[in-house]
Amino acid sequence: MNLLEQIDLNNTPEHVAIIMDGNGRWAKKQGQIRLYGHNFGVESVREVLKAAKEMKIKYLTLYAFSTENWNRPKEEVEGLMDLLIRTIAGEVDELNEGGVRLMSIGNIEGLPEGCREELKKAQTITSKNKEINLVLALNYSSRWEITNAVHEIAAKIESGELKANDVNELTITNFLSTNSIPDPELLIRTSGEHRISNFLLWQIAYTELYFTEVLWPDFKKEDFYKAILDYQSRERRFGMVSEQITK
Numbered sequence: 001m002n003l004l005e006q007i008d009l010n011n012t013p014e015h016v017a018i019i020m021d022g023n024g025r026w027a028k029k030q031g032q033i034r035l036y037g038h039n040f041g042v043e044s045v046r047e048v049l050k051a052a053k054e055m056k057i058k059y060l061t062l063y064a065f066s067t068e069n070w071n072r073p074k075e076e077v078e079g080l081m082d083l084l085i086r087t088i089a090g091e092v093d094e095l096n097e098g099g100v101r102l103m104s105i106g107n108i109e110g111l112p113e114g115c116r117e118e119l120k121k122a123q124t125i126t127s128k129n130k131e132i133n134l135v136l137a138l139n140y141s142s143r144w145e146i147t148n149a150v151h152e153i154a155a156k157i158e159s160g161e162l163k164a165n166d167v168n169e170l171t172i173t174n175f176l177s178t179n180s181i182p183d184p185e186l187l188i189r190t191s192g193e194h195r196i197s198n199f200l201l202w203q204i205a206y207t208e209l210y211f212t213e214v215l216w217p218d219f220k221k222e223d224f225y226k227a228i229l230d231y232q233s234r235e236r237r238f239g240m241v242s243e244q245i246t247k
């Protein structure tokens with residue numbers, strides 16, 4: 001039986017988030033520059049998106065560019081921005097035909113104009129699609145997102161629109177850039193690193209974590225199926241005891 005046949009399609013996560021790591025090391029192993037790895041990483045994005053649709057996953061969030069990534073060498077940052085612009089522009093029609101709605105989270109205003117424009121165009125074109133939501137985390141970091149939410153909440157308190165005592169978990173959730181997106185049930189990180197790296201810290205309070213040694217450009221459908229099967233073998237208790245969970 002192949003891996004996809006083993007997956008219970010009525011019990012797949014609604015939202016999977018992925019830290020796509022290992023492009024640089026993959027390129028180095030091939031004797032190539034880091035950007036070569038990022039280019040091949042786009043192929044894995046395509047595969048994983050297709051597999052997510054097959055598995056009826058509704059939200060796929062990809063950590064494509066972190067706030068910290070600006071600290072990389074200038075050529076790499078420029079190359080990554082260029083790759084993002086080219087990829088979004090080149091894929092938008094296919095995404096649209098496949099029912100994919102493109103969304104973004106992060107400090108979008110801090111991105112170069114060309115990137116912002118392609119993103120905005122693609123988001124408008126695909127805004128009515130319902131098959132799956134592809135969420136790109138761009139210029140994203142959790143600490144930025146939470147700080148931003150605190151500023152906005154503080155401004156509402158200052159203006160009298162909100163009372164400090166009324167601020168609760170839901171208020172904070174509503175001020176994050178993920179406010180229209182359910183929390184992920186599964187977070188995958190590739191390349192053998194066991195870190196969260198400032199990604200969705202608020203949203204992963206109850207998320208299952210899955211780490212694999214596979215480098216992102218090598219991560220294909222079968223690797224994704226394995227992660228989902230692993231997820232389906234776990235019991236999610238949310239702080240309760242086994243007997244309280246009805247399957």
Ligand code: FPP
Nearest residue numbers: 020021022023024025026041042045064087
């Ligand atoms: C991490 O590998 C990867 C990135 C910082 C960039 C990921 C971006 C892509 C795959 C392009 C995505 C495009 C779209 C449209 C979603 P790394 O460079 O940190 O690898 P290393 O840890 O081996 O150095």
